[in-house]
Amino acid sequence: MTMNIFAPRFIDIGAGASARIAVTLSKLGVQRPLIVTDPVMMTLGLIGRITEPLDQAGIHAVIFGDTVPEPVDTIVDAGVRFAIDRDIDCIIAFGGGSPIDTAKAINILLAAPEGSRMRAFKVPFAADVAALPLIAVPTTAGTGSEATRFTVITDTETDEKMLIGGLGALPSAAIVDFELSMSVPARTTADTGIDAFTHALEAFVSRRANPVSDAYARAALGLIGSNLRAVYHEPENRAARESMMLGATLAGLAFSNASVALVHGMSRPIGAHFHVPHGLSNAMLLPAVTRYSLHAALPRYAEAARLAGFAQDEDADQVAGAKLVDELETINFDLGVPTPEAFGIVRAAWDAQQEVMAAQALASGSPANNPLVPDAAEIIRLYADIY
Ligand code: NAD
Numbered sequence: 056m057t058m059n060i061f062a063p064r065f066i067d068i069g070a071g072a073s074a075r076i077a078v079t080l081s082k083l084g085v086q087r088p089l090i091v092t093d094p095v096m097m098t099l100g101l102i103g104r105i106t107e108p109l110d111q112a113g114i115h116a117v118i119f120g121d122t123v124p125e126p127v128d129t130i131v132d133a134g135v136r137f138a139i140d141r142d143i144d145c146i147i148a149f150g151g152g153s154p155i156d157t158a159k160a161i162n163i164l165l166a167a168p169e170g171s172r173m174r175a176f177k178v179p180f181a182a183d184v185a186a187l188p189l190i191a192v193p194t195t196a197g198t199g200s201e202a203t204r205f206t207v208i209t210d211t212e213t214d215e216k217m218l219i220g221g222l223g224a225l226p227s228a229a230i231v232d233f234e235l236s237m238s239v240p241a242r243t244t245a246d247t248g249i250d251a252f253t254h255a256l257e258a259f260v261s262r263r264a265n266p267v268s269d270a271y272a273r274a275a276l277g278l279i280g281s282n283l284r285a286v287y288h289e290p291e292n293r294a295a296r297e298s299m300m301l302g303a304t305l306a307g308l309a310f311s312n313a314s315v316a317l318v319h320g321m322s323r324p325i326g327a328h329f330h331v332p333h334g335l336s337n338a339m340l341l342p343a344v345t346r347y348s349l350h351a352a353l354p355r356y357a358e359a360a361r362l363a364g365f366a367q368d369e370d371a372d373q374v375a376g377a378k379l380v381d382e383l384e385t386i387n388f389d390l391g392v393p394t395p396e397a398f399g400i401v402r403a404a405w406d407a408q409q410e411v412m413a414a415q416a417l418a419s420g421s422p423a424n425n426p427l428v429p430d431a432a433e434i435i436r437l438y439a440d441i442y
Contacts (some may be wrong), residue, residue: 058265061204065228072232073104077112083188085145088116091158092149122157127209128173134161148191152198155191159206159224182221191226194235195247196300199307201229216323233300245287245390246334251303252279253337257316258309260355261424268313271305278302280363318344320421324412338392342383343441349376352426409435
């Protein structure tokens with residue numbers, strides 16, 4: 056077996072890690088950061104959790120604070136224009152997956168010839184080159200973007216949520232401090248938590264799974280499966296927040312080394328066409344796609360169910376697999392995940408996009424990693440099922 060393994064050079068994990076950010080910069084030999092973040096981090100004052108320790112270390116950052124949820128190419132271009140003439144030697148991405156992905160995309164374009172468009176870098180292109188060391192500091196638990204070699208950017212001309220992958224999107228370092236996630240609102244806590252679970256599960260059943268991704272995925276499934284409900288119902292539960300943050304990073308490492316599969320392939324077009332947050336569109340799909348795929352990798356799904364605490368060790372694979380699907384449905388109910396219809400998407404609009412969405416899902420390459428590889432007609436059927 057041959058494997059290619061990707062991970063940041065350094066990850067500082069634990070309560071208060073963000074206060075040590077200057078140490079990470081020093082390890083990387085950099086001292087003139089551009090911080091890429093979103094307006095919520097500025098308004099809530101969370102940004103102070105890194106600017107204050109940086110100031111104390113005599114490091115004064117410039118801040119691009121205009122990123123938007125589910126980032127688009129035009130904001131990336133604005134970030135590139137902001138960065139281009141500044142005296143910077145590194146990028147700090149601070150926030151949820153959206154600012155982190157925006158920062159990664161800016162970093163890739165900064166290394167490309169002036170005027171390059173983001174769409175030139177989408178898969179299957181290998182976006183291996185970026186301009187500067189990037190330090191990712193997640194505030195959600197989460198996309199795992201702090202540890203992955205991917206960024207997801209929407210093309211505003213085609214409404215396509217493009218997957219961009221390569222070493223250029225892999226952070227040099229990450230700071231994983233669960234205390235930054237204590238203020239995440241309930242809806243986002245649920246969506247990002249289910250996103251992290253989906254990463255772990257899809258990496259574990261992926262056709263590209265390997266012993267390294269499996270190790271990360273097994274650990275992530277246990278941490279996330281046993282804390283997902285607690286973190287939603289008890290937002291102040293520090294132990295649950297800590298487990299979810301670590302689980303999300305481990306799930307990121309898992310899928311960065313095994314790839315995601317059908318849920319993500321089908322989820323990106325829902326986000327692009329109907330502006331559903333990424334974690335939520337994953338959650339809408341997860342039970343139905345798991346039911347569809349179950350028998351193509353039953354032992355793997357059954358093991359995932361046991362690791363997550365959804366099935367007992369003594370359950371036969373068939374029983375454990377059924378319990379997994381049941382539990383994913385129950386979690387969606389308990390965590391208030393709406394169907395696309397309940398989210399407010401009009402049936403006619405949903406139906407009208409099915410063929411384009413199925414084509415975009417297949418073109419992303421993710422469905423080809425699924426234990427059961429669907430054709431366009433099966434994807435359309437699954438979209439109809441979840442509506
Ligand atoms: P997000 O970054 O869009 O954040 C969601 C909302 O939560 C925002 O309003 C944000 O300001 C707020 N928020 C974030 N942290 C907070 C905190 N600590 N307290 C209060 N509010 C907070 O959401 P996300 O789910 O983290 O990221 C989604 C994006 O990540 C999508 O664009 C998705 O495609 C992408 N993604 C990327 C990868 C990858 O490997 N690159 C993997 C999965 C998802």
